[in-house]
Amino acid sequence: MRVLVTRPGKDGQDLVKILGDLGIDSMLEPLLTIRYLNTxxxxxxxxxxxxxxxxxxxxxxxxxxxxxxxxxxxxxxxxxxxxxxxxxxxxxxxxx
CATH class of the missing domain: 3.40.50.10090 (Rossmann fold)
Structure with missing residues (x-):
């Protein structure tokens, strides 16, 4: 099985590692980038x-x-x- 991970940033990287540890092949392709406004x-x-x-x-x-x-x-x-x-x-x- 191969899984597409679309979570942004560190969340996506962490999920790819967890999946890898479970023996699941994954590809990281974030669909968005989190930016915080200067408020x-x-x-x-x-x-x-x-x-x-x-x-x-x-x-x-x-x-x-x-x-x-x-x-x-x-x-x-x-x-x-x-x-x-x-x-x-x-x-x-x-x-x-």
Whole structure:
């Protein structure tokens, strides 16, 4: 079996290594590149919650100096862990 890995950056490289360790041949072809904007302030007026679908999204949010007291909903457990480690006080995971 040969697997096409489309995850960007280190995530893709890590997955290729895991697959290789399992004896699965893979090819890394990222479909996108993660870039973080130079944002150092985020207007959270009226925001009741954050929603994130990836750990990269959490990293981008942290770079924007968010209000860590606003609840954060994460699609999966890995994203939720990244949010908790990043300082968010109330994190809910959909365990996806």
């Amino acid at each position: 150092n302030s985020l207007n959270t007026e009226g925001v009741q919650a954050y929603l994130s679908t990836s750990a990269n999204g959490i990293t981008a949010l942290i770079n924007a100096n968010p209000d860590y007291n606003i609840p954060l909903f994460a699609v999966g457990d890995a994203t939720a862990v990244t949010a908790r480690l990043g300082g968010f006080k109330t994190v809910h995971s959909a365990s996806g």
